[in-house]
Every structure is written in structure tokens, then in C-alpha cells.
Amino acid sequence: MFNAPARFRRLLGGNASAQRTWLEERSWRWAGVCVLVIVIGGGLYGATLGLWRDGWQAVFTAIKFPLLVFLTCGGNAALNGCLGQLLGSGMGFRQTTLAILMSFSVTAMVLAAIAPIMLFLLWNTPSLAAGNGIGGHNVTLLAHVGVIAFAGIIGVRRLFRLVVVTSGSAAVARRVLFGWLAGALLLGTQLAWVLRPFIGSPGLAVEFFRPDPLHGNFFQAVWRAIHHLL
Amino acid sequence: MNDEPPALPPRNSFEYVRMDEPPTTWSVISALLKQPGKVVCELLEGRAATVLGALSLVAVVALGLYGLVVGSLEGGAQYGIAPAKIVGGSAVAALICLPSLFVFLCLNGADVRLRDVVSLLMASICLTAVLLVSLAPIAWIFSQSTDSVAFMACLHIVLWLVALGFGLRLLSKSAIIAWSGASSRLGVWACIYVLVCLQMMTAMRPIVGASPTLLPTEKQFFLAHWMHILGGSLEPGRD
Numbered sequence: 001m002f003n004a005p006a007r008f009r010r011l012l013g014g015n016a017s018a019q020r021t022w023l024e025e026r027s028w029r030w031a032g033v034c035v036l037v038i039v040i041g042g043g044l045y046g047a048t049l050g051l052w053r054d055g056w057q058a059v060f061t062a063i064k065f066p067l068l069v070f071l072t073c074g075g076n077a078a079l080n081g082c083l084g085q086l087l088g089s090g091m092g093f094r095q096t097t098l099a100i101l102m103s104f105s106v107t108a109m110v111l112a113a114i115a116p117i118m119l120f121l122l123w124n125t126p127s128l129a130a131g132n133g134i135g136g137h138n139v140t141l142l143a144h145v146g147v148i149a150f151a152g153i154i155g156v157r158r159l160f161r162l163v164v165v166t167s168g169s170a171a172v173a174r175r176v177l178f179g180w181l182a183g184a185l186l187l188g189t190q191l192a193w194v195l196r197p198f199i200g201s202p203g204l205a206v207e208f209f210r211p212d213p214l215h216g217n218f219f220q221a222v223w224r225a226i227h228h229l230l
Numbered sequence: 231m232n233d234e235p236p237a238l239p240p241r242n243s244f245e246y247v248r249m250d251e252p253p254t255t256w257s258v259i260s261a262l263l264k265q266p267g268k269v270v271c272e273l274l275e276g277r278a279a280t281v282l283g284a285l286s287l288v289a290v291v292a293l294g295l296y297g298l299v300v301g302s303l304e305g306g307a308q309y310g311i312a313p314a315k316i317v318g319g320s321a322v323a324a325l326i327c328l329p330s331l332f333v334f335l336c337l338n339g340a341d342v343r344l345r346d347v348v349s350l351l352m353a354s355i356c357l358t359a360v361l362l363v364s365l366a367p368i369a370w371i372f373s374q375s376t377d378s379v380a381f382m383a384c385l386h387i388v389l390w391l392v393a394l395g396f397g398l399r400l401l402s403k404s405a406i407i408a409w410s411g412a413s414s415r416l417g418v419w420a421c422i423y424v425l426v427c428l429q430m431m432t433a434m435r436p437i438v439g440a441s442p443t444l445l446p447t448e449k450q451f452f453l454a455h456w457m458h459i460l461g462g463s464l465e466p467g468r469d
Contacts, residue, residue: 075371078364085263086361086396092264187368190375217375 004033011106016161019102023095023166031098034105035070041108042066046198048118052125052140053200060208064195069104071195072188073097076180083179090166099162100180107155114147128202137202144199156181193218246271246407253277258284262357262400270404273349282349285356292359293317299366303373303382304440311444315437319430320359324351327423334419340409350404358390358397365389379439380459386438394424428452 007030010018022030046065050057080100081093091099121143126136156177163173192198194213200206244267251257253272258281261268272281297313331351335342372385398420405416431437432452434445450458 075367079361079368082263082361082364086357183365183368187371190368190371194371194375214375217372217381220376220378220381 002029007033008037008105008109011102011158012109014158014161016158016165019099019162020165022102023091023098023162031101034098034101037105038069038101038108039066041105041112042069044115045108045111045118048115048122049140049144049198050200051119052122052136053128053197053202054206057197057200057206060206061198064198064208066108068188068191068195069108071191072184073100073104075187075191076183079183080180083183084176087176087179088167088169088172089163089176090168091163095166099159099166102162103155103159106158107151110151110154111148114151118143118147134202137199140199189218193221244403244407248272248276253281253284255284255288259288259356259360262353262360266353266357266400266403267407269353270350270407273353274346274408278345278349282352285349285352289320289352289356289359290317292356292363293320296359296362296366296369299370299373300386300438302370303377303379303438306440308440312437315434319434319437320355320427323423323427323430324355327351327419327426330422331419334416335405335409338409340405342409346408350401350408353404354397354401357400358393361393361396362389365393379436383438383459390427391424394427398423425452 007018007022042065043062047058047062049065050059050061077093077097081096083089084091084096085093089096122140125139128136159180160173160177163176164170167173167176193216194209196210196213197204197207204210245265246267248271249257249261249268253261258269258272262285269281269285272278293316294313297316298309300316301308301310301312328347328351332342332344332347335347369382369385369389373382376382398416402416402420429452432450432455435441435455436446
């Protein structure tokens, strides 16, 4: 019998053998539940991300945060499937996508669980109206980067265990995961750039997208920053 | 309750056996990704014409699709020019390198037939093309976000090298299976192939950006061309 809460307990507990059996199911119900968890968990956390700047920014980021996850997952689905099969993960396109969705849903659950702590942090952060906008922005940015990285690492560790079971080799799992992460990093950073703002700079307006969202890219911005430093 | 699934069978993705069913385009591509040994076996000892046809078709379509993404930086006529140059350039580069691949395999004492070498090279090109298509969403989102030809050219080169690495790995493994030990000189051939492809891109420039002429009016080696490109700024033009 399909029991979603029990499955999520096993997913969080890292029961890779059970997860492998879920990958073989032909029904899309489990994938639907994972999507729902990402929407709710990612949305909740996204709201805490934007709340420092403005209530509307919280709403916008609550929509954009899960959207970023789905666009990254969808955009890399073909690449992840190809790499998984080529490197011997033992998973096809459908199983690869589901495994990555499960990993993101673990991350979303961790983020949702941390959301109250981030709200507490927000309560203690200098507000925009208090005149220390840059300080508040920097605290918010650094704290959220740290928390998202932490939740992401937990999701990846769960995925690693699963790939070890499906491939039968830790070395293969490392190679597969490296390929998937490289793809996610490349596409995810650029999609995050396109979907900006998430926190909202103190000096800029609150808006869903910047007026020219497709102008420039993340890596060029980093390149310019290094160039200016030198 | 013990819900442990049964142990996995030992995995050998390069098992040299025939395909279970009559090859179709989809089954050939699926096998190329999951069990390339089956595709190699069919090419060397089985339904070679059907499999080669499927590989060629997919390679042309996939390279054409990736060409569309490459052309999307400039748009307009580049939507047609870039795919044509990529498909044509890949075919010419393969033809240029085919004799050397044949000779390098023969130098190892392998009993090779030209038909088999063509087949394996096509399998390698097809795998590279399929991987390029799977990387296309990444290239597309960047091409919509920048107008820096230098940045996009670098990105396309990196993505192409990643895909090519898998293609050459397949060729090397196939050579080991088909003609044992024949891969020892393939490293040298792979370097030559990469150099030929890079020079082909230079000879067919511009593929990423636009130009008043279809082909370059001045001859240049790819190193000089790349120094010239990278000498310019990576900053987008309208920043």
C-alpha cells in the first residue's frame, strides 16, 4: 500500500534499498508526491528568503525557488539520463529523473524544517527600514547560502547511496554524481541568474523578474568581479 | 518485514553480444547509451547496414539540433548556417581522419576492414552528437543570456570536448573488443582528430557569431584565431 509519510521517513533515513524498489514502479504517484514536497518545502523556504526585503518579494521567491528546482531538473533530464547510462548507474531516463527528484525532495524537506530558524534569524536581522540595509542584506545572503549548501549536501549524500546500490560500485556512483552535479551547477547557476532577484538588493525595486532577465550571465559577473578586484 | 530487494546481477555494460530484437532507431540509441557492446557487435557481425543507417540518421539530426542552439546566439540566417556548418564540418573532419584511423589500427597488427572502421567511427560520432543534444539546454540558456561570442565559443568548445570524450572512449573500448590491443595507438589518433576538428571550426568560422561572408576570407590556424578571440573581452557587448 502506498504510504507517503512512511516513504519519506525512509527517504530521509537513507534506506537506499527501499528507494531502489520505488524506482522500478511504473506509477507516477511517487514522483507526484516528490514534486508536491518540493513545491511546499521549497516554497516555504523561498518565502523566508525574500521576506527580509518585502512581503511581495517573499511571495515571488516562494514561487521562483521551486521553479528553479524544476527547471534545473527538467533542463538536465536528458543529460542526466545519458550520463547515468553511459557511466553505468544502472538507471534509465525515467529512473534517473525520479532519483534526482527524490534527492531534491530531501533537500526541500530539510529546507522547510530549517525555515522557522531562518525566520528567527530574520527577526534578529537589521531591517531595511532601520537604515542598515547593506548589513541586513549581507547577513541574509550569507546565512541562506550556507543553509542551502547544507541542505543540498544532504540531498546529494542520499542520492549517492542510491546510486551505489543501483550501480553496485562506489567509484561508479562518484563518477555519475560528479557528472550530474557539474550539469546542475552549470544550468542551475544560470537559471538562478535569469530568475533573480531571490533576496532583493536594498537599492533595487521589488519585482518578480529584473527588467532584462536574460541579460548577462553568472560567470561573466564573476569574471567581472575578479577583474575589478585585480 | 524484510523488504530488501534481490541483489543486482553483475553489470557488464560492454558485453559483446547481438541485440535481442531487430534494431530500430530508438533501440540502437538506447543500446549505445546502456550497452554499447551490443551496437558494436551488430556493426561488426550482425545487421550492420540497419544499425549504421540509424546511427547516421541520429547523428545528422542531433548535430543539426545542436547547430540550431549554436545559431540562436545571432539568430536570423545563422539558424540555417550553423547547423549546416556543424553537420558538414563533422562529416568532413571524420572523412579526413578516417584513413589515419584505419592505418593506426593496422599498425597494431589488427585485421581491420574499412567498413568496420567507418561503422565504429560513426558510432562514436553519434554518441558525441546525442550527448551534445542533451547538453543543448545548458548552451541555449547561456546563448539567450549573453551576446559575447567569445564566451559562447568557449562554452561550446567545453561542451563539445565533454561529449567528444565519451565518443572517443566508446571508440577505444570498441577497438579493444573488436581487435584486442588495437587501442594502444588510438590516443595519438584522438589528438589528431581533436586538432582536425578545431581547425575545421576555424576554417568554417564564424559558426557562433555572424559575418558578412559565409566562409572566412582569410586563412588562419585555430591557435591564432583563438588568441584573437580571447584577446577580445569576455564582457557582453551591451553591458
